[in-house]
Amino acid sequence: MSRRLVHAIAPPTGSPRGEVFGIVGPNGAGKTTVLECMSGLRRPDAGPVRVLGLDPQADRYAVRERIGVQLQAAALPDALRVGEPVTLFAAFYPRTGDPMEALRRVGLEERRAARVAALSGGQCQRLFIALALVHEPEVVLLDELTTRLDPQARRDAWALVREIRERGATVILTTHFMEEAERLCDRVAIIDRGRVVALDSVGRLIASLGEERRVVFTYEDAIDGTSLRGLPGVVRVERPTLEDVFLARTGGAPSVGDAPAT
């Protein structure tokens, strides 16, 4: 079912480029299935899958040495200390950097003696990112990385994903937050019931709906949206969301500041 999608997102062999590729779609669309096929956890019903030019089933260990994966449902034993799984996972790969460097990248170095059970949800996800990065993979697969994170932890995770891209790895992530896909991804595939219904850069996908410009006003008092909506050419009127309030009050970057220019 996901043949076209997987083909489209494999970077050219030998020249991994930094890209964040998003797979979005409703629950049950097949987002996780695509990542499972790519990591060799699931055998595709039909059609070839290639990751870095290799077959994730036939060449599973060769593929797994070069990809880093964060799974949706995975837990580490509570009794482990944060640094231990990072050192352990480093030993699984033929070539690895300093395991503590991976912890530093995700900002958990100071917590390396803490029990895994004592980590918050966001810290736990960061630990799993560290495990996925410990061998400097060329392709990083992230399955709903931010689903259970609070808005601030979500923004921290986005910063990490951008940093992975800057180092030259290709990131393939699934999400059902459109805002996340819009801000983070270079290209996005929208899938629905196992089929790719759109695949392009974020800008072009938005433009494909027709010309649209966003104008942001800041008002002291509440304004009546209906009068604006009545003006010719106005497609919609948005108000600040509760998430904007939450971020402003809890120290996160106000979302207006980093809204994409359209």
Added chain:
Amino acid sequence: MRAYRSLAYVLAKLALRDHVAVFFALALPAGLVVLFGVAFGNAPVSQEAGRGALDHQLPAIAAWVFAMTGLFSVPMALLGRRDAGTLRRFQVTPLRPATYLAADITVQLGQAAVGLALLFTVGALGFGARGGGAVAGVIAAAALSAAAFLAFGYALAALLPNARTVPVVGNVLAVPMLFLSGATAPLEVMPEAVRRVAEFNPLLHAVTLLRGAWFGEPWSALASSVAVVAGLLVAGSAIAAARFNWS
């Protein structure tokens, strides 16, 4: 090799941090020896070679420890990690299933060996228990029995759906195994049909094997018990290898 060493090290640390498992693997067997020794002493009870109650019971307790390791500790550890998704996370690394199993077996065997050494040390030093058999023979019999029950445990882990079913199935198997082992109630007083069934009890044969080696009986006299215990090892390994699943 690096993966095996690191994994065995981490699994050993996890085993030591699991205080309940440490209690069952190390403290309980030694504690049973103390209880038994205090309650019954080790004065010679039989005419044969002046052996006491504890002389007879030590190898039986050792066999029971191996059986409990296989019935509970091995499948609990493996299925607990499988249910939590830890094994699935391992699966997307280059770690081979055989390497994981080798590291897990190393830790489980190590734990059984320490429990066994503790048990015999407490029995010998605390209550003067003596077998008379060669140490090498006892170690060989213990290694075979331990390996067989570990294989049994990995087979259970491969067949059971999740960790919650382990205490249920473990107890359903443990009670008749213990009752028909000859170590709790003498089989001689049981009806013929029950004794027939007991012939298939691997724990009975592990007790016979360990007791025989401990008392220095010739291996030829233990051949049928060796065959049953080795059979369990082969069958358990085959099921575990065929049905092992990361998730």
